[in-house]
Amino acid sequence: MTAALNSEFNSLIADLKPALDAVGQPIEFAKGLPNDLFTSERYFTMERDQLFGRSWAVIGAGVDVPNPGDLKPVTFMGLPLLMVRNKAGEIGVFHNVCSHRGLELVNEKKNVSRLIRCPYHAWSFTLEGELNATPGIGGPGVNTCPGFEKAKHGLKPVRSAVWMDMVFVNLSGDAQPFDTFIAPLTERWRDYDFSRVSHGGEHSSWSLTLNANWKFGVENHCDGYHLPMVHPELNAVSRLEDHYPIVGTEGYYAGQGSIAYNAMRPNNAPALPRFPNLPTERQHLAEYISLFPNATIGLHIDHLWIVWFDPISPDRTVERMELYYPTEEAARPEYAPVRQEVHRFWYKVWQEDLWAVEGLQRGRTSPAFEGGAFSPAMDAPSHAFHKWAAASLLSHAGLVTAH
DSSP states (O other): OOEEEEHHHHHHHHHHHHHHHHSSSSSTTTTOOOTTHOOOOHHHHHHHHIITTTTOEEEEGGGSSSSTTTTEEEETTEEEEEEEEEETTTEEESBBBTTTOOOOOOSSOOEESSEEOOTTTOOOEEETHHHHHTTTTSSTTTTOOOOGGGSSOOEEEEEEEEETTTTETTTTSOOOOOHHHHHHHHHHHTTOOOOOOOOOOOTEEEEEEEOOHHHHHHHHHHHTHHHHHHHHHHHHHOGGGGGEEEEOOTTTEEEEEEEEEOOGGGGGGOOOOTTTTTOOGTTTEEEEEEEEEEEEEEOOSSOOOEEEEEEEEEEEEEEEEEEEEESGGGGGGGGGHHHHHHHHHHHHHHHHHHHHHHHHHHHTTOTTOSSSSOOOTTTTHHHHHHHHHHHHHHHHTTTOOOO
């Protein structure tokens, strides 16, 4: 961040400091994040650099680039990025900008045999981001130039990692190591063997557009309080009283769990394959955890889903979900009715949330609302998310130490 941008950020956060300090109070006295963080374009741009950019944020999934040579351009909060799967099957992320004249390098999903070629002047790059060829750089038919070092002009990599098929990036490059970041969840779910997890294929993907700020999507997922009012079908099989809050002591994940999960079997269809060797206490357990800033995981004995929130503007977000199963066996035809039911059930649940998150967005345009309140009994996960955002912004501005 340049000195000018850093100064602007510090000034913006200083203006909000009293409201952000109020978020960090004990839950009985705390308020939610201030309205500007949900409605202002200035703060939206700031969040890219300070909440997303300095954390591990999700921009896509491995299923987007399933084969070696696959390329997938991603516009992330206005920033052009490129997901690439190389010949070794590894996924990398680069800034989607040609190092010659700055053209957006790839503008549609595609597969290339070996090279990424710029359509403007035909410079080409390997799938590892190295500059491969510079045709005509020294004049017609002359592909070299005195003093030009190809090694210095490759694609600019973005620090990235893949976990549970989610592609994470750390734009600033200075977040904690990803293995350290994700360790609390790998330990929490150590009983589950994720090595054979497979995408469900048909009936396993969707996206929804929310006319709301991305934070409302995350907060809503942390919130079990609304279950009886908004999700009658879900509440019928997993009641509010069957749920328990999850708040990570590390401060960057929260959610809820249920002790009443039962596998879906429409019309007595064959039961889906399950994660093997799970202890008895996990046979009917489901957990739904948001990994801040924008990832959400739903884990069950016979399927899991990942969701991430892609912020488009202060009041518009694309929410995308992918469904996975413990083994490739779940893709067999006899399990199709169950996969369809899993898709139908969860798609309905997420659609039911639309009016609520969009109503929250409209409510935040009112000067009469000043952050609201939290229920100590019901809102601990939501408060944890608000505290993480407030503490992160204050810390990056040098006003408090993150916690």
